[in-house]
Amino acid sequence: MIRIPTVPTALAFALALMLSGCGREAPKPAATGPVTVKIGSASPLTGPQAHIGIDIRNGVQLAIEDANAANVEIGGRKVKFEMVAEDDEANPTKATTVAQKLVDSKVAGVVGHFNSGASIPASKIYSDAGIPQISPSSTNPKYTLQGFKTAFRVVAHDDQQGPTLGKYATEKLKAKTIAVIDDSTAYGQGLADAFEKTVKAAGAKVVAREHTTDKDTDFKAILTRIRGRKPDLVMFGGIDPQAGPMVRQMAELGIKAKFMGGDGMQTPNFIKLAGNASEGAMASIPGLPKEEMPGGKAFLEKYKTKFKAEVELFAPMGYDAVMVFIDSMKRAGSTDPAKFLPEVGKTRYQGVIGPIAFDSKGDLVDGPITIYVVKGGKWVAQETVTPGAVGAKK
Amino acid sequence: MDIFLQQLVNGLVLGSIYALVALGYTMVYGILGLINFAHGDICMIGALTALAVAQALAALGLPPPLVLGLAALAAVVVCCTLGVSIERVAYRPLRRAPRLAPLITAIGVSILLQYSAALIWGKQYLSMPELVKPTDISVGGVHLTDLQAFIFVLACAIMAGLLWFIRSTRAGRAMRATEQNPDVAGLMGVNVNHVIALTFLLGSAVGAVAGMMVVLYYGIGHYFMGFMLGLKAFTAAVLGGIGNVAGAMLGGLLLGVVESLATGYIGDLTGGVLGSNYRDIFAFLVLILVLVFRPSGLLGERVADRA
Numbered sequence: 001m002i003r004i005p006t007v008p009t010a011l012a013f014a015l016a017l018m019l020s021g022c023g024r025e026a027p028k029p030a031a032t033g034p035v036t037v038k039i040g041s042a043s044p045l046t047g048p049q050a051h052i053g054i055d056i057r058n059g060v061q062l063a064i065e066d067a068n069a070a071n072v073e074i075g076g077r078k079v080k081f082e083m084v085a086e087d088d089e090a091n092p093t094k095a096t097t098v099a100q101k102l103v104d105s106k107v108a109g110v111v112g113h114f115n116s117g118a119s120i121p122a123s124k125i126y127s128d129a130g131i132p133q134i135s136p137s138s139t140n141p142k143y144t145l146q147g148f149k150t151a152f153r154v155v156a157h158d159d160q161q162g163p164t165l166g167k168y169a170t171e172k173l174k175a176k177t178i179a180v181i182d183d184s185t186a187y188g189q190g191l192a193d194a195f196e197k198t199v200k201a202a203g204a205k206v207v208a209r210e211h212t213t214d215k216d217t218d219f220k221a222i223l224t225r226i227r228g229r230k231p232d233l234v235m236f237g238g239i240d241p242q243a244g245p246m247v248r249q250m251a252e253l254g255i256k257a258k259f260m261g262g263d264g265m266q267t268p269n270f271i272k273l274a275g276n277a278s279e280g281a282m283a284s285i286p287g288l289p290k291e292e293m294p295g296g297k298a299f300l301e302k303y304k305t306k307f308k309a310e311v312e313l314f315a316p317m318g319y320d321a322v323m324v325f326i327d328s329m330k331r332a333g334s335t336d337p338a339k340f341l342p343e344v345g346k347t348r349y350q351g352v353i354g355p356i357a358f359d360s361k362g363d364l365v366d367g368p369i370t371i372y373v374v375k376g377g378k379w380v381a382q383e384t385v386t387p388g389a390v391g392a393k394k
Numbered sequence: 395m396d397i398f399l400q401q402l403v404n405g406l407v408l409g410s411i412y413a414l415v416a417l418g419y420t421m422v423y424g425i426l427g428l429i430n431f432a433h434g435d436i437c438m439i440g441a442l443t444a445l446a447v448a449q450a451l452a453a454l455g456l457p458p459p460l461v462l463g464l465a466a467l468a469a470v471v472v473c474c475t476l477g478v479s480i481e482r483v484a485y486r487p488l489r490r491a492p493r494l495a496p497l498i499t500a501i502g503v504s505i506l507l508q509y510s511a512a513l514i515w516g517k518q519y520l521s522m523p524e525l526v527k528p529t530d531i532s533v534g535g536v537h538l539t540d541l542q543a544f545i546f547v548l549a550c551a552i553m554a555g556l557l558w559f560i561r562s563t564r565a566g567r568a569m570r571a572t573e574q575n576p577d578v579a580g581l582m583g584v585n586v587n588h589v590i591a592l593t594f595l596l597g598s599a600v601g602a603v604a605g606m607m608v609v610l611y612y613g614i615g616h617y618f619m620g621f622m623l624g625l626k627a628f629t630a631a632v633l634g635g636i637g638n639v640a641g642a643m644l645g646g647l648l649l650g651v652v653e654s655l656a657t658g659y660i661g662d663l664t665g666g667v668l669g670s671n672y673r674d675i676f677a678f679l680v681l682i683l684v685l686v687f688r689p690s691g692l693l694g695e696r697v698a699d700r701a
Contacts, residue, residue, distance in 0.1 A: 048517075049517070092558050096457075112601070184669075184671045209669075210661075210669065210670050210672065211669035211671035212671050213671050215618075215622070216671075216673075217612045217614050217619075218408065218612065220404040220408070220654070221404060221405075221653075221654045221657035221658045221670065221673065222657060222670045224397060224400045224404060224658060225397065225658050225661075225670075227397070227400070227537075228396075228397040240519075241519040241614065241616075244519075244521065244613070244614065245612050245613055245614050248612075248613050249612075251532075252528055252539050252541075252542075253400070253537045253538065254530060254532065254537045269518075269519070269521075272521045273519065273521040273613060273614055274613075275523075275613060276523035276524060276527065289617060317457075335433055
């Protein structure tokens with residue numbers, strides 16, 4: 001007798017809410033025609049990283065075309081999506097200008113940026129405007145640690161990569177003695193520190209902890225020291241211009257230890273710089289190998305037919321980011337960022353890259369990390385690890 | 395102990411490259427009293443030329459020794475032309491100008507060379523094709539590759555040849571005369587302009603070889619590599635006594651060894667406060683100490699008379 005009246009009351013209340021919601025959207029003209037919703041894409045479209053930035057934009061474009069072809073209806077109205085692509089030149093300053101431009105052109109959500117250095121300053125502008133941002137590729141942990149409710153990413157971040165490498169080193173490679181080197185940058189040192197912590201916790205001994213810089217090419221002195229400690233494995237936190245010569249010099253000094261690093265050295269350039277010495281080197285990269293993504297094969301083919309080019313790296317993430325926006329809009333029944341933003345955080349979406357869900361910070365839950373190894377002068381995917389224990393639970 | 399010996403070997407190989415570059419600084423300083431800050435970048439141009447030629451020829455499938463020979467030849471020719479032209483265009487018009495003018499010009503030339511190289515080869519790191527797989531010729535616990543031995547021996551041979559050239563040939567005597575007093579040497583029938591051009595020619599040729607050694611040794615080159623190399627070699631020249639050819643050689647070898655040992659032991663010495671990423675401290679600490687306590691360097695005699 002107490003509960004019965006509450007149901008109709010609640011129903012009436014909800015109905016009133018919905019009506020009032022409709023009422024607010026009603027002033028928009030052309031109730032019959034489709035509403036146009038803009039989605040922003042921000043990545044470097046010119047300069048040395050243009051190929052990766054264009055790849056992301058293409059992913060966004062593909063998603064928008066697919067959504068339009070599917071005649072998406074949101075809140076009972078047909079919606080036409082439109083892409084607004086901007087070039088941030090991989091430049092943090094330009095990124096903020098671009099972000100403001102996107103906000104001014106009233107986009108509902110932004111896919112970007114590519115570089116952590118661009119995503120971080122831009123995220124404040126999106127946050128102030130209340131527009132959700134999904135980065136397809138920025139891995140610096142700081143991006144989601146600023147307390148912005150609008151910042152999300154669909155890749156694993158660096159703090160997940162280090163522990164994953166560490167787990168792989170101790171569990172799969174059974175390394176007991178490990179030497180750790182970093183390049184004294186935020187990325188390299190962060191990766192190396194996280195790695196060191198994990199292997200120490202797993203009971204391995206870190207026999208040497210050395211530092212170099214991101215400009216050096218002579219590692220003979222530190223490698224000689226390391227050789228004296230006879231490690232099973234050398235881990236380097238840094239990028240390919242150092243990793244390449246380092247591996248080469250290890251071989252020259254007769255160091256037989258295995259070598260591993262993060263995504264900064266998982267490049268074709270590393271193999272070129274290291275020459276034959278690169279054989280057997282290992283590196284991790286966030287995400288699944290593109291061929292192994294749940295929606296990978298179909299996506300790769302679709303992309304190839306459309307753009308007459310191969311997927312570089314982050315197009316699937318860009319595609320999924322758009323789909324996450326649309327999915328959230330559907331659940332919220334609105335294309336207004338203020339209304340669908342809370343729904344982005346509750347995403348449970350099966351994308352091209354796999355299941356997508358965000359933790360409270362906006363990081364991808366259980367973002368997979370793949371370990372690659374150089375075989376026959378090529379990076380070959382070895383194993384995919386999900387940093388389950390590391391990725392914070394929702 | 396074998397770690398110590400290994401660091402010593404590493405240092406000597408590195409030091410022999412420093413010594414070759416230092417020769418270019420010291421010869422020009424000896425004759426013109428000019429610190430040619432563009433010299434490190436001439437070495438960089440030599441390095442990148444050798445690298446580009448080696449890449450192109452290796453792609454054609456020529457035998458490695460021929461590729462290396464041609465790459466070295468191209469580097470030497472390019473650097474000699476460059477060195478002599480720079481002297482003609484940038485330094486000769488300023489020979490009677492206040493000392494600061496050519497120094498600033500030298501810095502300008504250095505920047506010009508860096509960014510020209512960035513335009514030609516791009517700003518990314520370039521990799522030297524692995525033409526000959528270095529063979530291990532270890533003695534006891536000390537690892538040495540034939541490439542390292544080759545670099546060291548070649549560097550020593552070039553240094554010995556240069557010393558002989560300066561001490562025992564007619565042109566060398568003209569160089570020494572010009573060094574002592576260009577005006578009087580001119581009165582005695584020495585063509586001072588030719589001698590100065592020859593000095594730049596020799597310095598650039600040796601620098602080109604040094605640059606090529608760097609890309610061979612580390613397998614990597616980029617447009618900014620001449621900056622640090624130049625500064626270290628300059629330090630080596632000052633350490634040995636700038637203007638003194640034998641001093642540059644000694645300074646180079648010594649600096650290489652100091653740097654290598656210091657990098658190897660800095661962690662232990664400072665109890666882990668300073669890591670091996672602070673290796674460059676040592677080269678410049680040496681520079682400061684020499685300038686404070688023995689400004690004329692280890693083998694230098696006179697410094698004040700030209701200041």
